[in-house]
Amino acid sequence: MMYFLRLLKYFKGLLVPISLFVVLLFIGTAGYMIIESYDLLDAFYMTVITVGTVGYLEVQPLSDAGRIFTSVIIIINIGAFTFFVTYLTRYLLDGEFIRQYKHLKMDNAIHQLNNHVIVCGFGRNGTQCAHILHDNHIPFVVLEEKIDLPESLPFEVKHFVKGDATTDESLLHAGIKRARAIIATMPVDADNLFMVLTARQLNPNIVIISRASHDSSVNKLRVAGANNVIMPDKIGGAHMATMVLIPDVAELLSLMSTRNTTEFKIEEIIANNSIQLGELNLWKNSGCTILGIKSKGNYILNPGPSHSIAEGERLIIMGSEYQIRKAKELV
Structure with a gap:
């Protein structure tokens, strides 16, 4: 049922000519x-053979009123x-059908996602977030209202929803109930x-990361649930200053925080459980290094x-x- 409703949402333009023929059949049958x-x-x-102009004989001879009605x-x-031919031709040649089909396909793909990340806003910060997520093979959905998805991106955005990130409908469309985290990168603090x-x-357990432009907004966003x-x-x-003080260390830390492969x-x-690090000896038993606790x-x-x-x-x-x-396995 939900799939049928999504079909109607994306191809509702075709309902106009189809509805016209249904109404015509109803009027003809009643008449x-x-x-x-x-x-x-x-x-x-009689209505079908008349509308279809197939030229079959009448069911029975028509009266004068019946001929006028026919x-x-x-x-x-x-x-x-x-009207139907003109509308359908324009619908196909303008590329509207292809666009709606792509939206439907993407919508179905989003409904299959689970444990993904939602990126709200696709400006400079949102684009960078999506790029890092893509490079680390983490599924994500971009939710943006004001701009369309740019064509010349250095990475692929498989899931894109055009809508207002402050509304329930758009967040539910992006799969917030199944998402692991949501990132708010919109330029206006009030929107975030x-x-x-x-x-x-909508999802009390989701991890929320928000951008803030003003110091006064930080505490408000935390109180709101970020x-x-x-x-x-x-x-x-701070990063630019660090690049002056300890450039190689800053570059290494930046690489470590954004790189995520099978090798690193x-x-x-x-x-x-509770255990002493010396007894655990994680380096010897697994090869991992403990950076912090x-x-x-x-x-x-x-x-x-x-x-x-x-524990x-x-x-x-x-x-x-x-x-x-x-x-x-050890820990």
């Missing part, structure tokens, strides 16, 4: 039943047929704030072998896909 006293089947058959039906049918409120209401609030201008300025990954894993909202960087991790704490580790898989 013959009233004027000629035909039963329903004979009246419908003539009117034929004249209306000629006009309706001309409203989107965060809407997203948190897990993290990023100020691009501050991060950009940085991931966080949750400890299922998140405990009760605080980060412990470069922990020593005497440090004990508690539920998060370890930030670095290694290959195979090494990280072994580390997850």
